[in-house]
Amino acid sequence: MDVVLDSISAEELVWLRSLEDKDGFDTMTCRPIRLRSRxxxxxxYQSALDEPNTVILGLWTSDKKYLIGKLTASDWNPRNHSMEIGYYLCPEWRGKGYMRSALQTFCRMLFLDQGCNKIMAQTGAFNVSSIxxxxxxxxxxxxxxxxxxEKDGILYDDFLYSLLADECIKPLESRE
Structure with missing residues (x-):
């Protein structure tokens, strides 16, 4: 089954966040967690969706029947044309290549449509699947x-990653 990137509502983001929380989201981010009401x-989330320099897309099954994840890009830097990405995929959909395909499409879109030169990501050294x-x-x-x-009382390193436009776009174009 293919997946598609498409719009997502604040309600749907709240639903995904509830899944992330059950999945241990608080251990997968190094940032402080603030408990918030629904x-x-x-x-x-509505404010984030309305922010012109933020991109949040849902990851849907090709028939748009199931929302299975999300991809975000934020922290637009107009000086170096960079954004930081984040992603989440529901556990039952992992390990099937859906996020890899979606992330490649998302990055290409950020480079071509948003004018990014660099996309950054940060992940814990323990997060082997994200690496x-x-x-x-x-x-x-x-x-x-x-x-x-910090995870379970232990301090781990965080890895910083980036992808440049000319590393993504030119290799893809040369295959076409």
């Missing part, structure tokens, strides 16, 4: 934030 989350995903999509490890990510 209404606060709706307001926050494999990024590297399989051509991201390069730029650096390490030492003891930056």
């Amino acid at each position: 209404e606060e989350k709706l307001k926050l 494999r995903l990024l590297e399989s999509c051509g991201f390069r490890r730029d650096g390490v934030l030492r003891q930056h990510h």
